Amino acid sequence: MAKALEGVRVVDLTVWFQGPVSAQYLADFGAEVIKVERPQGGDQGRGVRSIKSLEIGDWNQYFLVTNRNKKSMAIDLKKPGGQEILYRLIEKSDVFLSNLAPSMLDGWNLSYEKLSAVNPRLVYATNTGYGRFSKVTKPSFDMTVQALTGIMARLGEPEQPPIYLGMGSGDAYGGIMSALGIVLALYHCRRTGKGQSIDASLYGAQLYLGARHLQAYLAGNKESALQRSRRQVENPLWNLYPTTGKWIYICEPNEDRRFAALCSALSQPAALADARFTDAHRRREHHEALIAAIEAETLKRSHDDLMAALDAAGIIASPVNNFADVVRDEQAWQNRYFMKTYCEEVQREVDIRGLPVTLSKSPGEVHCLGPQLGQDTELLMMDLLSYDWEQIEAFKAKGAIP
Numbered sequence: 001m002a003k004a005l006e007g008v009r010v011v012d013l014t015v016w017f018q019g020p021v022s023a024q025y026l027a028d029f030g031a032e033v034i035k036v037e038r039p040q041g042g043d044q045g046r047g048v049r050s051i052k053s054l055e056i057g058d059w060n061q062y063f064l065v066t067n068r069n070k071k072s073m074a075i076d077l078k079k080p081g082g083q084e085i086l087y088r089l090i091e092k093s094d095v096f097l098s099n100l101a102p103s104m105l106d107g108w109n110l111s112y113e114k115l116s117a118v119n120p121r122l123v124y125a126t127n128t129g130y131g132r133f134s135k136v137t138k139p140s141f142d143m144t145v146q147a148l149t150g151i152m153a154r155l156g157e158p159e160q161p162p163i164y165l166g167m168g169s170g171d172a173y174g175g176i177m178s179a180l181g182i183v184l185a186l187y188h189c190r191r192t193g194k195g196q197s198i199d200a201s202l203y204g205a206q207l208y209l210g211a212r213h214l215q216a217y218l219a220g221n222k223e224s225a226l227q228r229s230r231r232q233v234e235n236p237l238w239n240l241y242p243t244t245g246k247w248i249y250i251c252e253p254n255e256d257r258r259f260a261a262l263c264s265a266l267s268q269p270a271a272l273a274d275a276r277f278t279d280a281h282r283r284r285e286h287h288e289a290l291i292a293a294i295e296a297e298t299l300k301r302s303h304d305d306l307m308a309a310l311d312a313a314g315i316i317a318s319p320v321n322n323f324a325d326v327v328r329d330e331q332a333w334q335n336r337y338f339m340k341t342y343c344e345e346v347q348r349e350v351d352i353r354g355l356p357v358t359l360s361k362s363p364g365e366v367h368c369l370g371p372q373l374g375q376d377t378e379l380l381m382m383d384l385l386s387y388d389w390e391q392i393e394a395f396k397a398k399g400a401i402p
Contacts, residue, residue: 003030074374
């Protein structure tokens, strides 16, 4: 079955997470992604082994999953010979992607001006920390950028410490934004025959992540920037409640009919007659009392019992799951959000995060996990770049390739 990005070749000069995961999204949907790495150690992500402290972590999932479906070339780009090899690769590619510092790329003669002269159709994609304009060039990390965006300060209960979303979520989202920009630029190139430079930054992506509340603040609602206690939300029917086990989240509009359904699920018909709660205006006015009343009932139930009652009443709600619950969820497996694939490192099938987008006629796939450092260097130089063996040996002698 044809893949959506079949025929697209990507030179992937990225490290750690945001850049590699951007290229991974492209590789999942059929792009030929050639990961170019330094001969000594390669992508620093190859050294992330701390996951081994977890029960399921006897393989380097950090690197192998993020760099799945890719090939690997080891080239020393500090050497003129290495740059010569890369230029020939750029001639035959559609996309150059890097999250290295622009000054480093300039120092290796890999600027947009240089590479677009080699291939005018090239999409030259960078992932920066804070965007290409203005003066901020300091190193960026998921947590430092989340701290800057206002998202951290918005989460959590009032007067409590800010909450970091964690899990590299900002990097993953930035990677999606980068992949989107690349596909848009490829579409433009297909229509015009011209490449261009694009940039997706951690800062820009995470500002967009805060879209609804940040937009409300831009529109003048200054309270949208503040931490909000769950005991003070104006609509008690859209709120987080505890049970004897898990928390649950109820999401219903503040309407009489929905309030009646919730009271039925909670076996509390008396609440319908309480003068404080008889219409939406009064429920909003007495929201703290109503939240306390609902919580008093939810705390009497297990989450399974309560969820069954809410489902029977047609109330939209969900338990607050942990990862142990999520990995057992057939919905995630059947939609290929989780997948199984073979891992050479441990010689067995492993569970991995799968594909966040479903295409009916050109679906994505995972045919292999991350490559060994430089495993495709000589083969690509002969088959794709048309070097003969004597030339390859000459590059080796110069230290341009290992």
